Amino acid sequence: MLVSATEMLNKAVAGKYAVGQFNIYNLEWTKAILQTAQENNSPVILGVSEGAGKYMTGFKTVAAMVKAMMEELNITVPVALHLDHGTYEGCYKCIEAGFSSVMFDGSHFPIEENIAKTSELVKVCHEKGISIEAEVGSIGGEEDGVVGAGEIADPEECKKIADLGVDFLAAGIGNIHGKYPANWKGLDFDALAKTKELIGDLPLVLHGGTGIPADMIQTAISLGVAKINVNTECQLYFQEATRKYIEEGKDLQGKGFDPRKLLAPGTEAIKVIVKEKMELFGSIDKA
Ligand code: 13P
Helix, strand or coil: CECCCHHHHHHHHHHCCCEEEEECCCHHHHHHHHHHHHHCCCCEEEEEEHHHHHHCCCHHHHHHHHHHHHHHCCCCCCEEEEEEEECHHHHHHHHHHCCCEEEECCCCCCHHHHHHHHHHHHHHHHHCCCEEEEEECCCEEEECCEEECCCECCHHHHHHHHCCCCCEEEECECCECCCCCCCCCCCCHHHHHHHHHHHCCCCEEECCCCCCCHHHHHHHHHCCEEEEEECHHHHHHHHHHHHHHHHCCHHHCCCCCCHHHHCHHHHHHHHHHHHHHHHHHCCCCCC
8 A cells, every 4th residue: 555755754854764766667667666665674755757657658557557566566665656846737637646645846936836836735635645745946957857957945945835734845955866967066965954954853855866975865864854866876777787688689599589588687777776775775674
């Protein structure tokens, strides 16, 4: 059964660890992440962008697949199915489709509009037991067509959005989606500490988890980050393993062209990186 992400993230704040959000694209990715969570007794959040939702033929298909898969695989660790960077309309679609968590990314709206739309969605989500993430200060880089410049969120604005009753909050602290450029300045821990001071125990979310050095991840967790989103790194692991399989000519040997064989190395590679992240985030045995 899917659960909202509220309880697992509140526990993470109290226990000073973080729960990973890993994005899914198809059956193989979903299976790899669910199995890794179960094998490591870790809570997990499956992230679905609007683009990936469309790719998988719609949020209803995604929710049905995840729920059925959890049942068939006997997944007992807490799993949240979460809309990643949702639009206002996308949030409503996911609420209807059976997601247990949504992110409303109103960071590109003027603060007043972000507040109005977030308040409305908080009410609707909470009536249904669904958790909701909001964002202040757009995350840099490009993700599924959503482009941001990598702002540092204003702690006062974070407080305003936190007070609307959201369950966890993404605050831009210089993090970006995708690979970090060589001249990246690193995370702004002063901004993070100020935000934390104002919002108290509300779990903070760190987007753009790919490529952030381990020591920065640990500092971020010590300052209240309880959810870390990782996507590109899983894509790169999947791609490298798949490339290797083909470059070694394995698809040409025997029945190596069978999609179950062709996609197996990439799927195994996702399990490796997800486990590594769970170890780094400290979520193993926290189910
Ligand atoms: P990365 O692709 O940089 O890991 O970011 C993932 C993310 O923040 C999803 O919302």
